[in-house]
Amino acid sequence: GDDNVAFEVPDHYYPDKYKSLTNTLANRFGSGEVRTIPVKNIALPDLSLPLQLPYNDQFSLFVAKHRRMAGKLIDIFINMRDVDDLISLCSYCQMRVNPYMFNYCLSVAILHRPDTKGLQVPPVVETFPDKFMDPKVFRKARETTTVNASGNRMPITIPTNYTASNSEPEQRVAYFREDIGINLHHWHWHLVYPFEAAREIVKKDRRGELFYYMHQQIIARYNAERLCNGLGRVTRYSDFRAPIGEGYFPKLDSQVASRSWPPRFANTVIRDIDRPVNEIKIDVFQLETWRDRFLQAIDSNAINMPNGRKVPLNEETGIDELGNLMESSILSLNRGYYGDLHNMGHVFIAYSHDPDHRHLEEYGVMGDSATAMRDPVFYRWHAYIDDIFNLYKSKLTPYGDSQLDYPGIRVSSISVEGPAGANRFATQWQQSLVELSQGLDFTPRGSVLAKFTHLQHEEFTYVIEVNNTSGQSKMGTFRVFMAPKTDERGQPLAFEDQRRLMIELDKFTRGLKPGNNTIRQRSLDSSVTIPFERTFRNQANRPGDPGSATAAEFDFCGCGWPHHMLIPKGTEQGYPVVLYVMVSDWNADKIEQDTVGACNDAASYCGLRDRKYPDKRHMGFPFDRRSEARNLTDFLKPNMATRDCTIKFTDAIREGTQRQ
């Protein structure tokens, strides 16, 4: 319009990390001119609250004050009248608002505004690579780019096993905890499911239940990795007065704040927090009180409302209510009484090295969803959270035949085919490249690639034989899980233990004609995972890529377990696991909705954008409840089958690198 003023942004004006954003904003107006941004003169909204966070400070959603600031900024971004006004505001904010907070709030806003689905946000691993990798990479990048300012740069190798030596047993699962893809998944999940923002943003279908289930699956997966590596299942962190045995030294540097992420020494005890600078004053006793009230709610099967009434937990929505109460999200039915148990657990641990700010230290990795999963204590905390949810689940009546059976449908077998051989999974290391240039504020333009090492598996195909004796065509939901067979002492797992170790591998729907059906499903099409390129590059609308999904879809679609971590590592001897499939009646499972363009390939842990969770059953069905069955064989019905398999790990780096 006429009130648009185009102005040239000087070269040095934007740090490199924002260039892609500014490019996008410019391209949005078709100018094509890289640093020309049409900026409208707009009446500036009141930014005083978000501006209270200093530019170079850390930003954490677990800090209530930061959350209030972010909530305000998201509101402001969401309520801008149109995209032009939003862009103008962004250009004002970029050099003034804390970059971590700015990036988060803008991502949430772009994800949730109907008119910004075509806008591009820089993927977080590129914007803030310092949250995901060893700082030596940045020093090397600095050297590389000064020595060789042009295009052809060698990738910088990110070392593996750099946070501890082999004297630390926990180091055996560092490849899982410090996997960039896993941490990106977790960051994306919390971006898609914020616990505090405008109600219409937070209120997504079954988000409290998904909080429970996605984190339950993380613990199940982590436990499988531990068992593969000769470690016991993770010990829950349930005594808040007891020392935390595991130390963690993150060895990450914040580029924005020019500081190192603080470590936590072995045997640290959480202490009362009094940090005026963060407006946090809370005693450990408060955490215990919230915990006791939560347990009381489960015990009495009801939630106390602010007005004194009691709302009974019902079988349908109980877990969803408890998820929101626990996290807590603003959907909690009584935040005043049940407080903020899970989030504050993160906060207590994150500040345990400097609870009264006397050393002027910032929070540790537990204070940020992009870094929390690196720390062994993350799993101890979430194992405890999961145990509490399981207390509730254990009170529910076990599923009966009417819920488990699918009359007329018999599954005669499940097996696995692939290069590793029949009923064998194979894993090894692989190296992949990730682009860093956006996040380095010292680099000249151009590509800086980092090469990192991660687990990978051979792709495979499930082959499932189903006999439909009903005489009619049917639709079935195939639910595929995997679990270890034995515990840490080599004893067969009882059903109650094994069900909690069940890892969801896939869930899909197929038609079943009368008679015999051979169902084939590729590992690549898992409903749990997203492909490598999507984990690392959620951008879209690249030039010459007109049919691509929109950036908002990609941002949502950035949520998904990284495909390279679909299968646990296994062992060199071949780790025994059981593969399980259930075919349930799609008529009882289905949600009637249009899922076209809803980014529908990683729904198991992430749901669908702007849609309902695409399965009517409880998340984790049929393993989310206890059963009378003593072991998995006892549990089986005609519409289920299992297969003993092994996961063979080869300690070698696979040929060929993946590129985003």
Ligand code: CUO
């Ligand atoms: Cu994802 Cu504790 O909720 O980190």
